[in-house]
Amino acid sequence: MNISRSRMLLFSWLLPFTALAEPIQPTHEFTLQNGLKVVVREDHRAPVVTSQLWFKVGSSDEPPGKSGLSHALEHMLHKGSSKTCAGEVSAILDNLGATHNAFTDSDVTTYHQTVQPHQLGVAFELMADMISTAHLRAEDFIPELAVIQEERRLRVDDDPDKIAQERLSSIAFPASSYGAPIIGWLHDLQRLNADDLRHWYQTYYAPGNATLVIVGDVTLEKVKPQVERYFGVLAARPFVAARTSLELAEPGERKVILHQAIPAPRLIMSFNAPSLATVENRRTVHALRLLNTLLAGSNSARLRKRLQLTDRLFSSISSEYNSLYRGDSLLTLTAQLHSQRNESLDQAQARIWELLDELKSAPPDSVELERARTQLIATQIYDRDDIVNQARNLGALESIGLSWRLMEEDIDELNQVTPADIQHVARTYLTRQRLSTAHVHVHVEKNNE
Missing domain, CATH: 3.30.830.10 (Metalloenzyme, LuxS/M16 peptidase-like)
Incomplete structure (x- = not known):
């Protein structure tokens, strides 16, 4: 069979990629009795590990008039819990030299930290407490809501590209719940309150509605007892299952x-x-x-x-x-x-x-x-x-x-x-x-x- 030189060159580039594509890291999964699913992938190329806790709730789950609720709750989880004061989680992780953050998307809210393997227990303890005993006080939410509103003004309202994308999304999803912005409409943000947050927290932040993903220089034998120690003690709770936002096949131009x-x-x-x-x-x-x-x-x-x-x-x-x-x-x-x-x-x-x-x-x-x-x-x-x-x-x-x-x-x-x-x-x-x-x-x- 004749193959052109250009095609041969392309395949010469592709072959190394397909060869490297074979899975090389052992990956394990298990589920705690409270419903938390855990995925552990071993990657021993560097002495670090990342831990990510994914909740199956995001902006697409929010009812009309409550846009921005998932993102606001993400902000508030750093305002104190049974073991920490406001800002203390970030201070502890910063002192460890960890990188850490959180993000909210259409379908998920995720909290993540990257630490040295021997520090993983600290990250687990902080996360487990934060997702189960957050204070969510009204006196903390009022100033934080002002921060979120200013974030929206700076990142969306003052950015022509973001405004155009937001307006387009609002018409691109006529039958599903993806049309509202993740950060929320400003008029909705002005009406959110601490009771909204507490209801959202109790409705979705259950162990059975989350997946803990751990990737890095760990083994299942070492990490599983730590997961069970810090997350296994969390009570199983009922939760609202995630919804699938289906769109019309042909909505029209x-x-x-x-x-x-x-x-x-x-x-x-x-x-x-x-x-x-x-x-x-x-x-x-x-x-x-x-x-x-x-x-x-x-x-x-x-x-x-x-x-x-x-x-x-x-x-x-x-x-x-x-x-x-x-x-x-x-x-x-x-x-x-x-x-x-x-x-x-x-x-x-x-x-x-x-x-x-x-x-x-x-x-x-x-x-x-x-x-x-x-x-x-x-x-x-x-x-x-x-x-x-x-x-x-x-x-x-x-x-x-x-x-x-x-x-x-x-x-x-x-x-x-x-x-x-x-x-x-x-x-x-x-x-x-x-x-x-x-x-x-x-x-x-x-x-x-």
């Missing part, structure tokens, strides 16, 4: 128009698509991931090469698709018009449609697909060099109702995607019936003189 203080017009196109947790066949999601990379994942990607680097229509263009949602997801293209061009956003969007329609008419050739596949697989391999990224991937899978074992199958399944698969998902999901668009125009101050 939607559009929002904004005018903001930006240097050049911007265009955002989001297409409703399934996630790994909602798709019937995982191959569809892997094809969407490769399609996302093929469209604008690198300078050699189709949209970026032709519309940014060659035609110079856009000064930047990127794509994003997150398959690790509990509910349905989006594939999003974001582009900024080049300041020297006079095209309208409608004309720019028409150019993007031309390239999308090309992909629907003819599948990508094998070289183009292998280039995208190599890039995506390389990213997966490099992620495994970082214990924090490993833990995040394991925790994310478990928290959306899937098994961490899918992480080990990921590269093999990416390798099975064909050009025809790419064409099929392009035809299925890159349609106007699934499209939400944001046109962000340059706001021009009127001269009243």
